[in-house]
Amino acid sequence: MNAIDVAVIGGDGIGPEVTEQALRVARTVLSKRGIELKETPYDLGARRWHATGQTLTDDDLAALSGHDAILLGAIGDPSVPSGILERDLLLRLRFAFDHYVNLRPSIRYPGVPSPLADPGEIDFIVVREGTEGLYCGNGGSVRRGTAHEIATEVSVNTAYGVRRLVRYAFEVAAARERKHLTLVHKHNVLVNAGDLWRRTVAEIGEEFPSVSTDYLHIDAATIFLVTDPARFDVIVTDNLFGDILTDEAGAISGGVGLAASANLNPEGAFPSMFEPVHGSAPDIAGTNTADPIAAIGSLVLMLNHLGIREAANDVQQAVSTHMAQRAELAAAGIPYEVTTSGVGDAICAAL
Ligand code: IPM
Numbered sequence: 282m283n284a285i286d287v288a289v290i291g292g293d294g295i296g297p298e299v300t301e302q303a304l305r306v307a308r309t310v311l312s313k314r315g316i317e318l319k320e321t322p323y324d325l326g327a328r329r330w331h332a333t334g335q336t337l338t339d340d341d342l343a344a345l346s347g348h349d350a351i352l353l354g355a356i357g358d359p360s361v362p363s364g365i366l367e368r369d370l371l372l373r374l375r376f377a378f379d380h381y382v383n384l385r386p387s388i389r390y391p392g393v394p395s396p397l398a399d400p401g402e403i404d405f406i407v408v409r410e411g412t413e414g415l416y417c418g419n420g421g422s423v424r425r426g427t428a429h430e431i432a433t434e435v436s437v438n439t440a441y442g443v444r445r446l447v448r449y450a451f452e453v454a455a456a457r458e459r460k461h462l463t464l465v466h467k468h469n470v471l472v473n474a475g476d477l478w479r480r481t482v483a484e485i486g487e488e489f490p491s492v493s494t495d496y497l498h499i500d501a502a503t504i505f506l507v508t509d510p511a512r513f514d515v516i517v518t519d520n521l522f523g524d525i526l527t528d529e530a531g532a533i534s535g536g537v538g539l540a541a542s543a544n545l546n547p548e549g550a551f552p553s554m555f556e557p558v559h560g561s562a563p564d565i566a567g568t569n570t571a572d573p574i575a576a577i578g579s580l581v582l583m584l585n586h587l588g589i590r591e592a593a594n595d596v597q598q599a600v601s602t603h604m605a606q607r608a609e610l611a612a613a614g615i616p617y618e619v620t621t622s623g624v625g626d627a628i629c630a631a632l
């Protein structure tokens with residue numbers, strides 16, 4: 282491979298700042314390996330919406346679909362009514378490009394402060410469904426604003442959607458050392474969807490005899506995530522449970538500023554999209570204090586997805602080196618002061 286063609290959506294709040302650091306790292310690592318990085322910025326998010334009323338047009342989608350991958354910062358801004366940018370931009374991208382796998386690894390770098398007194402080893406990956414569940418926008422409101430209002434959101438779970446996601450999760454688990462897959466759901470209450478997910482894991486599990494499985498209700502899973510995170514290897518779950526669990530996972534492993542994610546269309550019919558788990562953090566936008574590690578980790582996922590494994594490994598190695606320096610400082614009682622550009626400098630220097 283001698284060139285990659287990446288669409289860049291900086292988005293809102295801290296999105297553009299952290300994405301810029303990921304791009305600096307990408308330019309550095311790729312130029313060393315003689316690979317050209319073609320970057321095409323897309324002006325999407327609050328600024329564009331205020332200026333034009335547009336979130337994501339069909340033309341935007343058509344243009345985006347021509348790239349190898351999409352690197353995204355963050356979407357969401359308090360100046361835009363809640364849900365507009367989330368639904369019509371971010372979720373529309375995930376749905377339009379059939380990003381049915383939302384991959385969210387959780388790794389705690391040694392010595393990095395965690396809110397858990399004794400976190401133990403944290404090295405698991407959440408395989409979150411990305412195109413179904415309660416995120417479908419399937420629902421409505423009747424008698425809105427009256428005492429008799431009824432608001433519904435109906436979770437959609439198709440055999441097709443659950444099967445392809447569960448199969449992907451088994452493949453991920455089979456390739457890992459511990460080969461353990463935990464289904465997280467709530468089948469004691471969500472009897473229909475819960476039953477479909479459970480049957481699907483049982484059925485597909487027969488094709489993966491090397492992978493052990495267990496099951497946790499979502500509420501219990503949130504407890505085990507803080508009491509015994511080491512028990513987890515691969516978690517497979519639906520869209521909303523996965524959303525909630527991965528924020529918690531980010532927090533216990535050192536903060537959502539470190540948590541990377543990939544929205545994958547594994548078959549490659551559409552470009553996959555890589556973004557931090559965190560949001561746009563408007564309160565610290567423009568202050569150069571957001572940690573870009575999640576964005577840089579998302580770049581690692583992107584390079585791996587594009588098959589540029591040596592470059593991905595180089596960046597991952599540089600991140601680990603940098604995180605070890607942070608741990609050393611923490612051990613000496615000097616907390617590392619994150620600046621967005623400073624972290625980018627450090628990673629580029631380590632490459
Ligand atoms: C995430 C975010 C999004 C989600 C929001 C912004 C729609 O929280 O990527 O986790 O709920 O998926």
Ligand code: MN
Pocket residue numbers: 524525528558
């Ligand atoms: Mn979330």
